[in-house]
Amino acid sequence: MIYCVEDDRSIRELIIYALKSNGYEAIGFSEGRPFLKALESRLPALILLDIMLPGEDGIEILKKLKASPKTRHIPIIMLTAKSAEYDKVLGLDNGADDYITKPFGIMEFLSRVKAVLRRSGNVSNSSELSTGRLTMYIDRHVVLADGKEVALTFKEFELLKYLLENAGIVLTRDKLLEEVWGYEYEGETRTVDVHIRTLRQKLGEAGTVIETVRGVGYRIGGNA
Known part of the structure; x- marks a missing residue:
């Protein structure tokens, strides 16, 4: 399972479609609150997290995830519309595994997803399931x-x-x-x-x- 937190509906739907078309289970969220609620029921193998979100931004959510023993092991790819090096460094310094700058090509996107899953060992399943x-x-x-x-x-x-x-x-x-x-x-x-x-x-x-x-x-x- 892959969770995608992205407030832009068109981008979110494109990501979910691309993932499902390539054999992944995927769920999209428009903001942090429903995403954090979903983590209580099921932990994903990978999180795609936009930096610019309504309410709590992606960096703050990233910090929370990496501070929790329950979620710190989950690999995270940051999504950002900004090309500023500061945003990339900020995400990586706070524990993100990779970043993708929007707009991006689908083939490159899928390649980055596969690479992070391969490095983390979560190619098909999360290492923990919880209800x-x-x-x-x-x-x-x-x-x-x-x-x-x-x-x-x-x-x-x-x-x-x-x-x-x-x-x-x-x-x-x-x-x-x-x-x-x-x-x-x-x-x-x-x-x-x-x-x-x-x-x-x-x-x-x-x-x-x-x-x-x-x-x-x-x-x-x-x-x-």
């Missing part, structure tokens, strides 16, 4: 439920990871089988039900975030 009651550290294979570590099997971990990556989206049993197990179990969707039941038991009270959507499947829901 409030649940936190998953992907690289360390650790899951915390209400702050307590929970031991999961490999398939339980992969199932929970896929649910967290698609928080709020209803996922059918067939889709879960295909994505988590890697192939379809004809007539064996009970496999999913068994793993969901075990997951809920192991997660305790936090397991209530996994909701059953009758006749369809499962999702990470509003209790997250």
